[in-house]
Amino acid sequence: MNGLYDEFRIAVHSVWNRRWLALAVAWGLCLMGWLVVALIPNSYESKARISVEMQSILSDKVGVDSRERKKNMERVQETLASTINLEKVVRGTALNESVASDRELAGKVEMLRKSIQIKSEKDNLFEIIATSSASNLSDAENAVLARDIVQKMIDIFVEENLSGDRDETSQTIKFLDAQLAQREKELQEAEQKRVQFETENLGLLPGIGSISQRMEAARAELGQIDSQLSQASASLAALNGQLSGTPSSIATPGVGGGGARAQLAQAQSTLASARARGWTDSHPDIISMKNEIAALRVQAGKEPAGGGGYRTPNPAYSSLQSMRAERQASVAALQARKNALQADMAQLASKQTLEPGIAAEMSRINRDHDVLKEQYNKLLTDREQIKLRGQVESETDSLKFRVIDPPSSPRSPAAPNRPLLLALVLFVGIGGGVGTAFAMGHLQTSYPTAAKLEKASGLPVIGSVSQVLTNAQRTMRGRKLRMFYGTSGALFAVFGMLMIVEFIQRGMVA
Numbered sequence: 001m002n003g004l005y006d007e008f009r010i011a012v013h014s015v016w017n018r019r020w021l022a023l024a025v026a027w028g029l030c031l032m033g034w035l036v037v038a039l040i041p042n043s044y045e046s047k048a049r050i051s052v053e054m055q056s057i058l059s060d061k062v063g064v065d066s067r068e069r070k071k072n073m074e075r076v077q078e079t080l081a082s083t084i085n086l087e088k089v090v091r092g093t094a095l096n097e098s099v100a101s102d103r104e105l106a107g108k109v110e111m112l113r114k115s116i117q118i119k120s121e122k123d124n125l126f127e128i129i130a131t132s133s134a135s136n137l138s139d140a141e142n143a144v145l146a147r148d149i150v151q152k153m154i155d156i157f158v159e160e161n162l163s164g165d166r167d168e169t170s171q172t173i174k175f176l177d178a179q180l181a182q183r184e185k186e187l188q189e190a191e192q193k194r195v196q197f198e199t200e201n202l203g204l205l206p207g208i209g210s211i212s213q214r215m216e217a218a219r220a221e222l223g224q225i226d227s228q229l230s231q232a233s234a235s236l237a238a239l240n241g242q243l244s245g246t247p248s249s250i251a252t253p254g255v256g257g258g259g260a261r262a263q264l265a266q267a268q269s270t271l272a273s274a275r276a277r278g279w280t281d282s283h284p285d286i287i288s289m290k291n292e293i294a295a296l297r298v299q300a301g302k303e304p305a306g307g308g309g310y311r312t313p314n315p316a317y318s319s320l321q322s323m324r325a326e327r328q329a330s331v332a333a334l335q336a337r338k339n340a341l342q343a344d345m346a347q348l349a350s351k352q353t354l355e356p357g358i359a360a361e362m363s364r365i366n367r368d369h370d371v372l373k374e375q376y377n378k379l380l381t382d383r384e385q386i387k388l389r390g391q392v393e394s395e396t397d398s399l400k401f402r403v404i405d406p407p408s409s410p411r412s413p414a415a416p417n418r419p420l421l422l423a424l425v426l427f428v429g430i431g432g433g434v435g436t437a438f439a440m441g442h443l444q445t446s447y448p449t450a451a452k453l454e455k456a457s458g459l460p461v462i463g464s465v466s467q468v469l470t471n472a473q474r475t476m477r478g479r480k481l482r483m484f485y486g487t488s489g490a491l492f493a494v495f496g497m498l499m500i501v502e503f504i505q506r507g508m509v510a
Helices: 002-017 019-039 066-079 083-091 094-098 102-115 139-200 211-244 259-276 284-302 315-352 355-395 418-443 450-457 471-509
Strands: 044-054 116-120 125-132 249-252 310-313 399-405
Touching: 002 019, 002 418, 019 418, 019 471, 044 139, 083 094, 083 102, 083 139, 094 102, 094 139, 102 116, 102 125, 116 139, 125 139, 139 355, 211 315, 259 284, 259 315, 284 315, 418 471
Parallel strands: none
Antiparallel strands: 044 125, 044 399, 116 125, 249 310
């Protein structure tokens, strides 16, 4: 412990012996440091807090979603410090007085970008902070400028959220109206194109009445006609067989009048009836009747006049002939229908090769029409929803702004903390002076005590002689000591004066 105490005494003695050096260094460091602190401009800071309350009564009904509002608020917060908005701040404050060119305006904008902060404390609470430290303005003018900047930012914040949303809604509706008019025109053209294509290719398009369906229907009908024709032909063949075994007339005894002649007359009547029904001379029955009439004529020529029995027409034969005529007409009609169906199927088969291409083109036309119609309906729905939403926002206050803390008027600079810096400079100056004196004491080869000399030389030191001063030397030392104390006091007096000046300046700003 004694060793430490001795070392401390030696250090203090070394510094005290070089006290003028320490005082000079302290004065130099303090003067230089205080000059630097004096050159630092004061920066005045103004703050304001605003609250944004979002109404959500109609949010679920008309799409005014609070989450979307929150996103819009975040977007406005991010874009509030944009170049355009900062130019508005410059034009609306005292900064515009020192702007003479676009270059100077850009410089002011960059300065504001660094001195403005926008903080979100909660979901609906924002804090705007602005600092001003313009060198060409006084402290009072900087304080007023900081407050004006914050007020202008609040005005822009409100404007961006109120009028900004309404302008965006109006522009959106105009854009949707233009898109709807264009889509409506395209939809009408697509509908006209589809109608014209359907008219030009009727019967070749898929759906009811298409070639495929008509071919299937024709095949089904042709199958039915083949079945009916087979049945009719079989029935006609059976009837012809029955007719060939049935006599055309029967003899009636005891009645005069010539049998061959009567049969000839009956045969001629039957031939006339058959021709009346439309039978031609190439018809087998007509040919048979002609042959029968020719034979009867021969018989009638050989028959004596007025002699022989009388033969009457066979009613069964006549009935069978009528039935045969009906069956032949049915067979002919079925055959004609079959021929017509076959001709139609051949024509449809020739057109069926065109059906896939026409069907594909029709599908493409329908697809384009459906897409245009879907887009039109979607745009129409969006426009009505945005229009209703804009009306809700304009007629009801979906957003309410409330200034919780108005822009503050700073009375003291936010930076720098000049009293603290002045005191720190004084402390550094004194410390630098003491440190310099202490270092110089270690650099010089002097020994303040006998123990130091004994330790350095390695030889025993018998004793030491104290310094003896005369009266004149004591008087001179006292005078120098008073000068030292006065100079040291002057250093603290300058520090005190600087502190007083600082607080006087703050009072002038307030």
